[in-house]
Amino acid sequence: MAEMAVQSDVIDDAGPYDRAKALSAFKLGDVTFYWITRLSAISVLLILGGIIVSLIVGAFPAIKEYGFSFLWTQRWAPSADPPVLGALGPMYGTLVTSFIAMLIAIPVGLGIAIFLTELCPQWLRRPIGMAIELLAGIPSIIYGMWGFFVLGPFLANTFQPFMIKIFDGVPVLGAIFAGPPSYLSLFNAALILAIMVLPFITSISVDVFKTVPPVLKEAAYGVGCTTWEVVRSVVIPYTRVGVIGGVMLALGRALGETMAVTFIIGNSFRISSSIFAPGTTISAAIASEFAESDGLHQSGLILLGLLLFVLTFFVLAAARLMLMRLEKKAGN
Structure with a gap:
């Protein structure tokens, strides 16, 4: 009981500045956690978008050359002149x-x-x-x-x-x-x-x-x-x-x-x-x-x-x- 009373006195003696500082620390930690998790989630979308963009850029010459016929062409002859790809x-x-x-x-x-x-x-x-x-x-x-x-x-x-x-x-x-x-x-x-x-x-x-x-x-x-x-x-x-x-x-x-x-x-x-x-x-x-x-x-x-x-x-x-x-x- 005496120990609890001492702890209570210590808490009561804490000034308003200390309480505000503690609340500010908690708020900072919460905001930091929020942005870390949010950036982690956004990074997935960025990686996915980067993969899509790189595939489109790399495939653009073939898209420009063959168009939609690439989908229904069966022949695959990269050594032909010009190359025939399907x-x-x-x-x-x-x-x-x-x-x-x-x-x-x-x-x-x-x-x-x-x-x-x-x-x-x-x-x-x-x-x-x-x-x-x-x-x-x-x-x-x-x-x-x-x-x-x-x-x-x-x-x-x-x-x-x-x-x-x-x-x-x-x-x-x-x-x-x-x-x-x-x-x-x-x-x-x-x-x-x-x-x-x-x-x-x-x-x-x-x-x-x-x-x-x-x-x-x-x-x-x-x-x-x-x-x-x-x-x-x-x-x-x-x-x-x-x-x-x-x-x-x-x-x-x-x-x-x-x-x-x-x-x-x-x-x-x-x-x-x-x-x-x-x-x-x-x-x-x-x-x-x-x-x-x-x-x-x-x-x-x-x-x-x-x-x-x-x-x-x-x-x-x-x-x-x-x-x-x-x-x-x-x-x-």
């Missing part, structure tokens, strides 16, 4: 490989997440979780080397001949799975991409599935629902916003992946209806040719980078719009 082949390869990769990775990733959160024994969850984290940490060039030396020959010698034989003569599917088998193909690159984005979908899905209130699942089980019915009617609807966010994050990674795809896609600018044919993507084309490019050729590659930037932006913007509509619908 983005149709890389754009086609980027969209096809990303689509196939997501077609494989989404059901597998969600299946692993559902197993880990609803069905997996406790002793098995940690090893599977560590394996998923390890997949996410492997450098992309390692995936590319593994795909080139191991996965490509395996698919060309076993899986591709099997699929070609099954769908031979079938309308549409026969053209999609047409031969000959190849070590380097769009499908091989898409499979590598699916393996690479799988940890993103699985990890995010596991995290959002764990946010489902246990009482909701217990109530569903209490009225006689099976595990599949609980997942379909309770877990997925409750977490759909987070799941879609994870899927879009994985799609962004698939669209921009470079080294792994460069190793195994074949770097061919021709468009083929078969997914077993060689192809290329925007990022693979830039990686394989930029070091030896100059002049209009280099400007064309920068224009490819600008197209990839715009494509990724629209994909992420569409994902954000979808999430906003889902949140609004859930609120209603």
